[in-house]
Amino acid sequence: MSLSMTRAERESFLAGVHVGVLGVAESDGNALAVPVWYAYEPGGEVRLVTGRSSRKGKLLAAAGRFSLCVQTETAPYRYVSVEGPVTSVEKSVMGRDERPLAHRYLGPEMGEMYLEATGGEEARDESILVKMRPERWYAVDYSKQFGSS
16 A cells, blocks of 8 residues: 555645745755745745745755655654755745744734734844745655555
């Protein structure tokens, strides 16, 4: 029995609300792996927001590609890992990029509290929106092993 996900299954899973682990190469051969909030719609690009001068932001600009792994936290485990090129780096916009991410992960009320606690719009002058087109996918659904998908 295959534990692989179909294209529709993997895209639907990636579109769900999961904290992702971003992986990006460093010039010295090491890699940075950090948790991130992200957004994805089936057939589209992975989108995340970070600071332009942050370690993540600098590495993403230099490497030009990254990977993202998302998973369930309880058994039977499921995960999707994608890797691909950065297709766009642009100044993020609060209403288009940051507010929807905060609401996605925390809900409207807590999301607004988070945005205010982290400095509001003024603190986001250096925030960037990074987009990646998934080229390589690796997806496993262990619930298929038990017939409970």
